[in-house]
Amino acid sequence: MVGLFKNGTLIPMIGVDFGSQSLKAVTLNGTASKPRLESIADVQMPKGALIDYQVQDIERVSQSLRTLKRQLVGSNQNVATAVTGSNVITKVILVDAGLSEGELEDQVQREAEQLISYPLDEVSLDFEVLAGTPEATRQRVLLSAARTESVSGRVSALAEAELTTRVVDVGAHALVRAVLACQPELASLEKPVAVIDIGASTMTFASVQKGEVTYFRLQNFGGDQYSQAISSFYNLPLDESELAKTQNQLPQDHEIEVLQPYLQSLLQQVRRNIQLFVSSSGQRDLAKLVLTGGGSLVAGLADMLHQEFSLEVLHPDPFVLFGHTGGDGRGHGAKYMTAFGLALRSFTPCQI
Numbered sequence: 001m002v003g004l005f006k007n008g009t010l011i012p013m014i015g016v017d018f019g020s021q022s023l024k025a026v027t028l029n030g031t032a033s034k035p036r037l038e039s040i041a042d043v044q045m046p047k048g049a050l051i052d053y054q055v056q057d058i059e060r061v062s063q064s065l066r067t068l069k070r071q072l073v074g075s076n077q078n079v080a081t082a083v084t085g086s087n088v089i090t091k092v093i094l095v096d097a098g099l100s101e102g103e104l105e106d107q108v109q110r111e112a113e114q115l116i117s118y119p120l121d122e123v124s125l126d127f128e129v130l131a132g133t134p135e136a137t138r139q140r141v142l143l144s145a146a147r148t149e150s151v152s153g154r155v156s157a158l159a160e161a162e163l164t165t166r167v168v169d170v171g172a173h174a175l176v177r178a179v180l181a182c183q184p185e186l187a188s189l190e191k192p193v194a195v196i197d198i199g200a201s202t203m204t205f206a207s208v209q210k211g212e213v214t215y216f217r218l219q220n221f222g223g224d225q226y227s228q229a230i231s232s233f234y235n236l237p238l239d240e241s242e243l244a245k246t247q248n249q250l251p252q253d254h255e256i257e258v259l260q261p262y263l264q265s266l267l268q269q270v271r272r273n274i275q276l277f278v279s280s281s282g283q284r285d286l287a288k289l290v291l292t293g294g295g296s297l298v299a300g301l302a303d304m305l306h307q308e309f310s311l312e313v314l315h316p317d318p319f320v321l322f323g324h325t326g327g328d329g330r331g332h333g334a335k336y337m338t339a340f341g342l343a344l345r346s347f348t349p350c351q352i
Contacts, residue, residue, distance in 0.1 A: 010349055013080040013166055014072065015174075015342030016065070018154060020050050021200035021224075023061075025068050026339040027076065028322075032347035035181065036323045040336055041071035053085030055153030062160035069161060079163045080345040081154050082338065084171030084204075084218065087147040091115055092130065097139045104129075108143055116145055124148045124168070130212070144170050167345050171338060172206045172216035178341030179290050180211060182316035187211035191287035194277070196270060196305075197337065198295030200224050205273035207281065215277055221269045223295035226262045233258050263304055270305065291315045294335030 017024040022042045030036035046060040055061055093115075095107045108127045109120070116123055123145050130140040146168075155165045179195055180186060186193050186208060192215075197204040199222045206216040223245075230250065231241040244250050250258075278284065289311050291302060302313045318340045319333035333340070 010347065011078055011166060012076055013078045013343060013346045014069075014076055014163070015339040015345070016068070016079050016081045016158065016163075017171075017174075017336075017339040017342065018050060018055070018061075018081065019045060019199060020202065021045055022335075023064055023068050024336055024339040025072060026336055026343040027072055027074065028340075028343045028346055035344065035347065037318065037340075039071070039073035040333075040339075041068050042336075043068045043071075053083070053087075054150060055157055058153065058157045058160060061157040065157060065161035065163065069163065077162060077164050078166045079158055080167035080169060080174075080342040081158065081165060082169040082171040082174045082342055083146045083150045083154065084202075085150065086218070087118075087150060088170055089116060089143075089145045090170055090173070090213070090216075091143050093141050093143055094138045095141050097137055104141070108141060112143060112145060115143070118147060122148055124151045144173075146170075167342075169342060169345065172204055173213055174341035174345075175204065175292065175338045176206055176208050176213050176341070177344050178318065178337040179208070179292065179316065181341070181344060182318060182321050182337075183290065183314055186288070186290070189287045191285050192277075192281070192283050193288050193290060194274065194286050195290045195292065196273075196296070198222055198266070198291070198293040199335075200294065203269060203273070203295075204293075205270075205277065207277055207283075215281060217273060217276065219269055219273065221266070222293075223298075225265065226258075226295070226298065229258050229262055230254065259298070259300075263298065263301060266298075266301070267304060267308060271308070274309070286311055289313045292334050292337040296334050297332055 015026045022045050024042045026040050027038040028035045029038045043064050046057060046064055049055065049057040049061050093111050099107060112125055113120060125145050128142045130142055151168050158165050175197055176195060187210065192207045192209040195206040195208060201222045201224050203219040203221045204216060207214045227238060227242045227245055230245060231238045289305055289309065291313060296315065302315055306313045317333050318336060
């Protein structure tokens with residue numbers, strides 16, 4: 001991948017999140033300990049241009065990126081973006097301590113050959129040495145890999161929009177970075193915290209323990225299901241249903257006829273993801289739940305999850321916490337969390 005986790009120089013970067021429904025961007029100023037939102041932007045993703053997390057139409061996406069760039073403050077051309085989907089792999093491995101940089105890269109390459117089912121010449125790799133290794137003679141390394149075509153599609157679209165990709169991160173890691181910036185106390189909890197990001201077409205379930213991502217899983221479920229239910233029940237075109245949903249212009253009976261069935265389906269997805277995490281990790285208890293993503297703004301969702309799981313449900317708003325009031329009509333900043341997490345890479349040294 002491009003610059004992921006590498007040490008080097010601090011460089012301001014635009015965080016650009018490629019979503020199935022929209023492209024979102026965030027720029028920051030301030031410092032690592034006190035970041036401030038400088039500007040935010042979003043434009044519609046061209047229909048059919050992103051399929052299965054892959055950019056299918058570089059030209060149309062680059063045109064949208066140019067529009068996105070014009071909405072931002074300043075002339076910064078450097079970008080941090082992310083890949084996601086089933087072809088993204090992350091795994092913590094143990095390697096010998098005291099290796100030189102070249103020896104470490106060779107060791108990671110050998111481990112990757114055992115872990116990754118794709119030919120390595122089709123894969124972009126990167127790694128980060130983690131703190132807290134239990135053995136003095138061994139060190140923990142986070143290995144990240146993605147199909148190169150996933151990376152190159154984004155990089156090419158950004159390049160055609162005259163933007164330079166400096167960092168390609170993993171979507172779940174960028175999301176968790178944003179959550180921890182909003183709720184730093186979560187990094188010290190012994191029990192895992194579940195982060196539930198609800199996008200237009202995908203739900204991301206991630207576990208965070210002692211500040212590290214220990215598990216993440218993507219589910220094909222999101223706010224689009226709610227829009228489709230509205231469209232079907234009221235016999236409306238899908239785009240009109242989406243508009244009515246976002247502008248709170250639905251008939252009074254929609255809460256019983258459409259919203260409650262959708263919330264029950266969403267609850268089933270969350271319950272299933274928690275069960276899968278518990279069974280695969282051996283962890284019995286969660287400390288808290290964190291909601292993010294545009295689909296998390298559905299009325300009553302946080303209360304329903306609190307009642308179902310008897311856990312505190314957090315819903316951080318980066319607009320309020322980092323200096324953007326939402327006074328321009330954007331409201332709650334939940335859908336910008338991944339872009340915000342990517343922009344935070346501006347405060348992490350990276351190789352350029």
